[in-house]
Amino acid sequence: MLTMVKFHLELACVVLLATLLTGCLEKKQMAPDDGEAVVPVNKSTFKNHDDEAKVIANPESIPVLVNKENILPESYQPNDLVEPDISFIFSEKSEKRKMRAEAATAIEKLFAAAHADGIALLGVSAYRSRAAQEILFHYYVSQDGYETAQTYSALPGTSEHETGLAIDVTGADGKCAAEDCFSGSPEARWLEDHAAEYGFIIRYPRGKEAITGYQYEPWHLRYVGKKIAADIATRGMTLEEYFKAIPVSK
Ligand SMILES: [Zn+2]
Structure with missing residues (x-):
């Protein structure tokens, strides 16, 4: 088992090192989308992450709640990942293009609708395997130490x-990819107004940082399905509030 894990980790390193680590260096300098620029509001909650986090029982559920308190099972891997037919800011083949089938169809529709409204969008990063996230996180730890790394x-x-959801x-010029300057752009405003029509929510809204634990990220779209997305958008909620799972403030 250990050998298998080691083998997988080594394989993951070889496959991902080139794309990931080159990406890391850039992303570290520009509020990293990979890191989601965590707001350290509840730092004590995050410290004993492994002890306090609950392992998610239904990781394949479309509206699944994943956050600092709800962690995906170690072996979980979505089994219906496909490449949506949309353009990304990079041209190479990468798992970062992939999404689960239902979300992939939905993002194609969202991009097409935006285009029809004169809004050109590009994908920056979609699916990331746990192995990729591990490499990325450990890279940040090696640079800044655990305490700092886990804040972003x-x-x-x-x-x-x-x-994969x-x-x-970002916008067609590729500027402001996963950066604060995306905020207030025509693309961000269009997403605020229309993402829910295609089943997506702005997962880390402005003013809800203490609930989500993340700073405002107008670029991070999360597929939850049309019904829940409409409900969340109409009521101005987060996914945490939707599931009444607001972390206890300390
Ligand atoms: Zn993101």
């Missing part, structure tokens, strides 16, 4: 990107 990078098993997007 999601611990393995707690990134929504591992579900999340995607970071």
